[in-house]
Amino acid sequence: MRALVTGGAGFIGSHLVDQLTHDGFNVVVLDDFSTGKLSNLAHSPKTRIIEGDVADFNAVANAMQGVDVVFHQAAVASVPKTIEDPLGSHQVNYVGTLNVLEAARRAGAQRVVAASTAAVYGDLPELPKREDMTLKPLSPYAVDKLASELACQMYFNLHGLHTVCLRYFNVFGPRQDPSSPYSGVISIFLSRLSQGAAPTIFGDGQQTRDFVFVKDVVRANIKAATTDGVGGQVFNIGTNKRTSLLDLYQILSHQLAVNLQPTLAAPRMGDIKDSVADASKAAKLLDWRAQVSFDDGVRQLVAEVVKR
Template identity: 40%
Template sequence: MEVLITGGCGFIGTNLVDRMLNQSEVTRVRTLDNYETGLRRSDSSPRVEEIEGDLRKYDDVLKASEGVDAIVHLGALPSVPRSIKDPVATNAVNVFGTLNVLEAARSNGVQHVSVASSSSVYGANPTLPKSETLATLPLSPYAVSKLATEAYANAYQTSYNLSTLAFRFFNVFGPLQRADHVYAAVIPKFLDALKHDRPLTIHGDGEQSRDFTSIHAVTDALTKAAVRRVTNASPVNLAFGTRTSLNEVVRMLQDIHPKRILVEYVEPRIGDVKHSQASSQVLEDILPDLVQPSFEASLKEVYDWYMGL
């Protein structure tokens, strides 16, 4: 089978390409990326085709998806703060881009489409853990755009009989995650600060908690869902029900970092969710053979990778 990965040159996409290439059923992988945040691959595998294009341009997406069996739609403008600064751009890429992907899939007879949503859709709902049946109360334009992403995927399943699956990502981290931009995620930001002997910056008191998810579990889930054409009538949490505060992350890093870690606490950010933790029951039901790496081991892996750059 041939798979198209939108955003395939970003952090998750690059790791997913490598995971797909190790799957015997996958013969070729295409990536569609505009390289705004993604990086071109340094290797030249004959089984990988890189296509430069923009999700906002339907013809780009239509051409990239010709002849593929499955699409994994990761392409997006990430970040809550970015969306608050420029909600129109976030909507254009994340909402209209998703619609272009789904419509191109329908036109080209693609057999399966999985899309990346986000735990941010739960927003102000305080219930823990977050089950997929909870009310969604998004707090940012980014969260709204991800709610639209998963809703469109489900609508195309019911309206056009297109096999779709929407995954809600929870704080994915791992090797290849970049820290060299203002909207970088918290773990690469921490590691970048450590590497350059700077204090870690935490917005708020550090007691906010996240369900950090290893990139290896995420790419395993995305690969197996595409190969098996797994569908579900509603979005699925892609996380394992863990809950770790930022202060705990700092303590774990201190256990493996040779120098004393300094932390600067600053004002909380608008739109940030205080606590995030998934219910993983639906994920376990549809993909019972997923492996959950431990957070400590995954953190040590990405620490070693980052310090070795």
């Protein structure tokens, strides 16, 4: 089986490449290296790497040759960047998805699994988030991801292309880039604390997130690609558990054996107070549940950072 991973040099994509390679897939990566790194693919040296842009149909069609299954991860994954440049990011986040779907259809690929996001739920108060709830995308990022979900469903309905969209909640794990101002809060806290510096918490620290470990997200992708009867479906990928930023801060401080007071700052505009998945649909139809507890995931992440 040949798998194409768009965005395969990024945080989640590179973990997916490692697992697919381990499982015996012949893996092709299409990445423009805008945020991805070649070093993220060091564990999978046999990967065929194509440097190219998903917004360029010919580049996608070229990478799609002989591909059976596509994992579409490439995106401008930073909400602020999409607010700054809605036209440019639309080319990647929506047109890029359309290019992947059309190239997959023309090449006769069997399945496309696409990365979506919990951001499609916006700031509506009802928790936990279920797939059938009213959506409220609040940024160009969330709008393009929702449009991409609809395009995936349309390709399933029109052409029978087996598409599945996964709404990731807050993914964390090794290789998430803490130097980026947009990267996950865990990587930023960890990076600061391991340098002996107190991180800043925006707001009172009581805001909660559903943190899901990257290897669980990889398993969800593989389940989505290998389970029959789920074409055209959308799934929440989260743990069903809420962790507050203060809890996160304490767990990290404990594991790093540091005792620093966080700096509290005014809440950031547009920050959502609480987010948690109801991931029972994925449990029922994909037989997928998060397996790595938050503490264990943080332990693995800390061990990686200490090793470096």
